[in-house]
Amino acid sequence: MTEAILEVEGLHKTFKGAVAVADVSFSLRPGAALAVVGESGSGKTTVARMIVGLERPTAGRITACGHDRSHPPRSVRERRRRGGEIQIVFQDPYSSLDPRQSPATAVDEILRLHTRLDAAGRRRRVAELADLVGLDERQMNVLPSELSGGQRQRVAIARALAAEPQILILDESVAALDVSIQAQVLNVLAGVRERTGVAYLFISHDLAVVRQVADEIVVMRGGSIVERGPTAQVLDNPRHPYTRLLRTSVPGPGWRPARRATRKETQ
Amino acid sequence: MSGILDIDHLTVTLAGEDRPKPVLSDVSMSIAEGEAVGLVGESGSGKSMTVRSIIRLLPPGARMEGNIRVRGVDLGTLRGAALRKMRAEMPVIFQDPRAHINPVRSVGDFLTEALRIHRRMSRAAAEDRAADVLDEVGVSEARRRLRQYPHELSGGLLQRVMIASALLAEPRLLLADEPTTALDVTTQAEVMAVMDELRRERGLAMLFITHDLELAAAICDRTAVMYAGRVMEVRASASLLERPLHPYTAALATARPSIERKVDRLTTIPGRPLSAFEAPDGCAFNTRCAHVRESCREQRPELRTLLDGQVACVRVEELQAVSHD
């Protein structure tokens, strides 16, 4: 078994006394795809934000590519190095891009930061990345307002990959897309992983999408992990009652919504 | 044939920036008493506009052609009090209850307003009714809820309040516009269960709008698929999912990943969903269809009766023959 590329141990986060994440631990191997599954309030997004450094853990340790990142970076160099290790793609394609910047310029800006390529080299790399996520030259050179949600999300993926990260966090990255667009982006993600060997940490509430993307799953509820294991095993034979509930709540052929008389929702 | 709701050749055009913008193009469908019909489509397909046309809640400057009849009454002829009465009998359950319920009035006020105005019920009597229905939709401590304000309730609870307010109107037809899209999947299952159960108990007809083909198929008798402001296919739900006839329906069904198994690559539809105003000549789907022929670009296919429903595709028979070989 290879060494983990991302290691999360005993992660805690409280917001003004309210526990958002409690004792979360997991690890991600190079090139693997791990899904963090949960509903709103499960703490899955907070975990992602702590890993990329947008939120400070109350307690616990995060190690990525052999470097600790539980604390804010101490230098400009360290901050940039972290950028080269983990990148993130967010949910909302409409606010994920600077509205004043064309995709090509946005990717170019990242290349300037992380590589020593000259102008011609950067142009080549921008074209490569565009090809990787399936965008043409015209689309790379218009303003984001001219692009559809799916196209913007591809730009966000290309921009994240420009730093050549080892880990890509996808925080509900396909949740806001139409079904036909979602399928395109999921295929792009599959292709990217095959061609670059980047590892995915896939944050999602959608079990069907998770089945398509991830090798392994951790299921979160109320800030803690309730079940973990290989995707097929967890989805086909869920052990925890909550995972079973999630599984049976998904509409499908022969699905009949059932009223659970035992649990009336209370505020 | 006259059902509880009949939509005939409905075309809706909004006032655009430089020119009028069609959003619905020749939509026809009908719902029988007690029947649930799903309306499925991606963004811009016109499914919400269909609901808005039914309750005549279109943006200013919108033009409507064709007609909509509710139990035989042409809605276009209704004005003033008669229109209000008809609206009161066709409540809409909207997607985002937090935006659709007045934040500065109490839940009780929201629930009893229509009763007090339309039925001239006293506040106390209306509150009794409201509390009963809240209890029915599975909201605990109904009396206390009536005194609370929308911001004090979770999204799932608030959507139940919305459903309760719809049921209080004692309608024959429910209009539901993506009622569970903003909810968590487990909450969705519960809210759907409540809606489904109460609808069947009371024998209500329902027009159910969603982007989720499987959800629609699971709870509706028939399902209609819309694309670019047109109806592409209307079929009995089970057979629509099992054997979609229209290439768009088929593509939509396979584009969605399955919870049962992983595939190497999903079958995708190239391009993005088009809105009615961007639709090409001929079949609206012809720019994305894998089976497109010259004839698809020339003439718009009519909705034809076939098997257990209707389809708008000229190549259905050929394609079915191929897939069965």
Added chain:
Amino acid sequence: MTATSVVRARAGARAGRGGLGPLGVTAATVIAVAVVLAAIGPELASADPNASDFAHAYGPPTPGHPLGYDSQGRDLLARLLTGARTSLLGPLWVVALGMTAGTAIAVVAAWRGGWLDSMVSSVLEVMFSFPGVLLAMLVAAVFGPGLTSAVFALAVAYIPYIARLVRSAAVAERHKPYIQALEVQGLGAFTICLRHLVPNLLPLLAAQATLFFGYAMVDLAIVSFFGLGVQPPDADWGVMVASGQSGVLQGYPAESLLAGGCIVLLVVAFNVLGERLSDGRRVHRPWRLFRRGGTA
């Protein structure tokens, strides 16, 4: 490359279209004309704005003096044109100082958040307790009347208003994914603010600056009307309204009316333009669909 620039140009044209509208363009034209007149006007006027000739007191228009004379027999046109310069330069300084300081404070507070943000908010809250005109009077009392003290006083008094507006926009922008993506990439805070955050606030800043220019014009004119701002005999529209008041009572309203009319016209123009600019900021988005679930 050419293909790219063509596409860019088209994108730019689209962004520009539907921007100001005929009213906005009219307002912008009025302002442009006023600016040009303020710049070259005093040279255009044939008469000396401060030369008085009591023989012409309240005199009607004569050839070469198309607007007539004031109570001291000074040429009204010359005084209006000279007054345009102080009346426009004063607000310009107020807006420049107030916007710069207010924006800087707001962006820093929004970016850092936490205790710094709450402290800045509290300080701004206290600063709200001084109406601009009152502060200007206080400053004039202490440092003596004059345009400079009035400009500084008003700039300071506007800071809380500007900073509060900009702060809420900056906070919203700061939490948008594109800014956070840049943070994750490892870009420095200063670079992100300078290259991304502030440029994206520019439409809002431009609209606010335009609106505040109008307010500053009125407030400075008030201070001058009190005799605490621009000092006579220097021409200024506020001063002219005040000095014309006795004329109004005697049935010679020309001076007050003309100066007041200039103020109103320009303030209307600045208000209209400012409103048009902030309307254009509303980004029209195709409807967004958020699936169930969402973020934790």
Added chain:
Amino acid sequence: MTAYLIRRAIMLMVTLLVSSFVVFTGLSIAPGNPLATLAGGRSLPPESIQVLVERYNLDEPFFIRYAMWLGNAVQGDLGLSITLRQDVSDLIASRAGTTIALIIYATVIVLVVGVAFGLLAALRPGLVDSLVVIATAVVVAVPPFVAAIALIGIFAVGLGWFPALGGGSGFWDGIRHLTLPAFALAAAAAATVARVTRTSVRRQLHLEHVQTAVSRGIPYATVVRRHALRNAAIPISTLAGMTVASMIALSAVVERAFGLNGLGAYLVSAALSKDFAVVQGISLVLVTAFVLVNTLVDVGATMLDPRFQLGRRS
């Protein structure tokens, strides 16, 4: 709710304390020694100097002086006017009535006229709306002193309906004398309130919850009254309150233009004649009034909104 009120009360006290400090410090940072500043550059006889030194504790350190000044101010002793040799408090008391009457009169105009025209424009799209929008766009830009001059020119000099200057005597005569000043003061503020009323009501009418009510078959008039107006009342009252508060400082403008014997006019002449004790005293009174009105309005608007437990709206 109690916690909120306590927080607002503390905030109010802090704000008043800081503003009093600013008002007091203004005097001390003035060039030259405090005595010269107080004297406003006049040469005073030794006995007057002695009075000033005692009255203002000029031989004490700065903070002690501030504390004593504030202590006296709280007890109603605001010092001595150099020019009139009278207690500032007495001077203020004798002039406050005019200013208060003027502001109340103007407030009534702002609320009645502003809200009425705003509602009219919001509920009658088309010609009526356009007329109100154009008229308010112009009136909003009319500074109170220009409005004052215009009103004097038309209604006093031209038509002779109202007196141009002075305060009048007796209640009805006083009202007559205050009418033009009140309208001059209220004009721009009323236009502002009308515009805000219009946009707030319009915005509410386009909101989803209003559409729900319409889709439920509620009569339009009821929808407007129970939903649009009720919800718009929150932003309207906040802004109307702020506008009324801003008239406190602007009252000086119309008082001066109409030769009214009020606080503001006196503040201006005191500032011009460097009568510092008066400037300090009136500034303190006006700032306190401004802060109080703003706080009351803010608290009131918050109470109107049942969501206020969620914290301050931005």
